[in-house]
Amino acid sequence: MITMRYKYLTETQIEKLESLTPEEAEKIQQIYLDNDMYELKKICKTLIYKKKKSSKDLPTLHDAELESLAVEVFLSSLLKYDSSVKCTFKTFLYGNIWRKYWTYTRDIERKKRCVYVPDIDEETGKQKVDKEGNPKEKPVFDISIYSQIDEDGMQLWETFVSGKTVEDVVFQNDQEMSSTMREYTNKLSRVQSVILHMLADGFNEEEILQNLHISKSLYNDSLKAIRNNTNTRILRRDY
Numbered sequence: 001m002i003t004m005r006y007k008y009l010t011e012t013q014i015e016k017l018e019s020l021t022p023e024e025a026e027k028i029q030q031i032y033l034d035n036d037m038y039e040l041k042k043i044c045k046t047l048i049y050k051k052k053k054s055s056k057d058l059p060t061l062h063d064a065e066l067e068s069l070a071v072e073v074f075l076s077s078l079l080k081y082d083s084s085v086k087c088t089f090k091t092f093l094y095g096n097i098w099r100k101y102w103t104y105t106r107d108i109e110r111k112k113r114c115v116y117v118p119d120i121d122e123e124t125g126k127q128k129v130d131k132e133g134n135p136k137e138k139p140v141f142d143i144s145i146y147s148q149i150d151e152d153g154m155q156l157w158e159t160f161v162s163g164k165t166v167e168d169v170v171f172q173n174d175q176e177m178s179s180t181m182r183e184y185t186n187k188l189s190r191v192q193s194v195i196l197h198m199l200a201d202g203f204n205e206e207e208i209l210q211n212l213h214i215s216k217s218l219y220n221d222s223l224k225a226i227r228n229n230t231n232t233r234i235l236r237r238d239y
Contacts (some may be wrong), residue, residue: 008026008029008033009022009025009029009075009078013075013079016079017078017079018079018080018081018082019080019081019082019083019084020078020081020082020083024083025078028078028081028089029078032074032093040070040071040074041067043070043090043093043094043097043211044066044067044070044097046211047066047070047094047097047098047101048063048066048067048101050203050207051066051101051102051105065104066101066104069097069100069101069104070097070100072100073093073096073097073100074093074097076096077089077092077093077096081093085190086189086191087189087190087191088213090212090213091190091191091194091212091213091214092190094194094211094212095190095193095194095197098194098197098198099197119135119136119137188225188226189222189225191212191214191218191222192222192225192226194212195208195212195219195222195223195226196226198211198212205219
């Protein structure tokens with residue numbers, strides 16, 4: 001259960017609404033916060049289950065922490081949502097919560113994967129020492145396929161033989177996207193972007209339709225846009 005109790009926006013928070021009117025914001029809050037946050041909890045349960053299923057190194061994720069994060073994301077989503085865009089608030093919220101969960105669990109996974117190796121001086125080839133003469137070590141994490149491998153910004157994944165789908169190569173964390181990947185995702189609508197991220201993380205068509213409450217027609221049209229040659233040309237390189 002979500003232990004953190006959430007109240008409707010304060011007058012100060014209402015003034016920070018970027019696009020929604022106070023009346024529109026109140027209607028959305030009624031949907032997701034009334035009945036003991038039933039609708040918000042339902043989204044949380046779906047995403048927490050999916051995240052645990054996809055995070056083999058994290059069998060004991062703390063539900064309470066993830067649920068509290070969802071409440072925080074709900075507030076920020078409410079303040080930023082633009083009702084004039086062809087994207088429902090639920091789709092917008094769903095994508096924001098999923099990205100927050102992904103970032104949260106990614107950080108935990110990195111800490112667990114971290115190992116320490118001797119910190120070698122590049123000039124002398126010898127291990128560095130601290131002020132007291134003790135050998136210094138440095139943390140090393142698993143190498144990401146999105147690691148930069150040259151001064152031109154080329155990433156490791158670009159050296160692989162092509163054969164992956166678009167959703168295979170898209171990185172879910174906006175903060176670590178290359179300029180090329182960001183340029184590609186900026187061409188997509190909000191719905192298309194959420195669908196792409198869900199596909200990349202293993203959601204199937206039925207799960208996406210159910211959780212986003214979109215029609216099969218909209219789903220198929222979104223896939224066409226995601227895989228459109230004009231949009232994906234930027235992701236390809238000549239080998």
